[in-house]
Amino acid sequence: MELESLPDEVVAEIEVRDRWRRANAADGLEFLVTDIGRWPLGQTVRVAFLDGSDQLHADIAGATEQITDACNLTLDFGQNGGTFRRWTTADTVLAAEIRVSFDLPGFFSLVGTDSTDSAIGAGGGPVGGNPGQRSLNLGRFATNRPSQWEGTARHEFLHALGFHHSHQNMRGTCEGEFRWEDDIGYVPTQDPAGVFVPDAQGRRPGIYTYLAGEPNKWPRAKVDHNLRTVDAPDLVAGPFDTKSVMLYRFPSFFYKSTPSSCAPTGNGQTLSDGDKRGLDLLYPHAVDAVADRQARAGAVLASLGAGPEGVPGANGGGLAEVYRSRVEELAAAQAAGVH
Template sequence: MTFRCIDRVPGDDLQDLLDRGNGRLEAAGDPEYFWPNGATLRVRFLDGLPGLHRQVMAAATEWTDRANLTLVPVEEGPAEIRVTFDEPGNWSALGTMALFTEMFPADGPTLCLGEAPVTTPGRVALLARHEFGHALGLVHEHSSPAAGIRWNKPVVYRELGGAPNFWSPGTVDDNVFARYAADRTQFTEFDPKSVMLYPVPARWTLDGFGTVENTALSATDLEFVAATYPGR
């Protein structure tokens, strides 16, 4: 089982975001790291082929069809979102955390799609939708303040600790079990169709709860981003 990505959140900010309450899942984002409404975000590809760039941009702009933001590809110079395909895994800075140069140097990536060059066009689109959701400030659904998954932790540690993820227990804790604080996030009711929801095998939970891998932006995803960035 391959998890899509790791949230890239600086340590102190991660501790501020994390919470251990109980509840439900829902669409969620962190307002502190939302971009200014109406912002133009430059997207620069640091490597990769032009055809792959076009696939990624086509998927990414599905968000901005509803959000009052503009994604503009640039060939050189400064860019708020800098994409690489040359690092392992798939990850993104959370919203304006991309501007934290101590974590994301100005000449380095803020978003990685390491799986994209070796997978299908459909999965490239899925990965781009998910990671650009993070780039706009959306967090993982299972990490929302109201998340109430009853994890079978020994199973999750064992499976994510092996191939192909090789995650340490701490990485699993931060990216699977931890939840964001309610006073730091905006969220809606549970949306099992959200592209920001990890696929969760039923064997990973104590009560047989499971989710599938969603490939498209759901109606709630689009409603949430439109409410977050109104005016489109």
């Protein structure tokens, strides 16, 4: 089983950025960091494709309609007749906020507005927030589309709109349900493909050992980044939802119990009611929801120490200015009668 994962250098850049945010966080700042990662309310977010056929592009656009039907955001694929917007690795100006490719191995996406953060991937490389870099990849879709491709596409596009993996939700049970370590006495055993398997006595590898083998070859730190629950501002948006398309379907030996409370109960294809509620929370249609977000934003801004003229106090720093822009955006959306 190969898990989705951003390139190591991109993960390192994101972790440095996120550690800075957390170090400057005040009480209640989870709303700030969530807002930093989301697109402005009602925005039209452009999508472009590097490769793949027009039919594949049309199918991907169709799969995302479940997402945009549930929130106040538009995904614009630049459709003109039977063709769709494209981008190239030689671009010097952003052709789109979300830049899709099908040519790299695996499935992954930058989260939310990281897709246009020029600091991510600034050293070069195929993935990042700059014009000639991929922000979302659906590997093999152009040549060998998986049977449940719609769910995979929705999963990655939810990342692109600000969602994280459900198994990392601090309100869930996955941290305690995962078999992180090997069975006692396990003798490391690999099959011909390099995958760790049970030993001659049936003792099983733990998650750390299993993912260190083929095809992932992850060190422990990368396992932690992708699977461990983190009580951090940028990871939780709502209650744990076993029907979410953002919850991985892991092999049974990943869990301590069967059936596991961490295992998905949805079909992995369609958005759950919880996914839709999360979308409506981040990108609300209703004016009263926008007003509530504005009130919460103002409260957090005050906690950062911003004065009446918006001058950030000692505990706010530049974060207060970032957040003020979000407050002003929400106020403008309310005045315009967002619905």
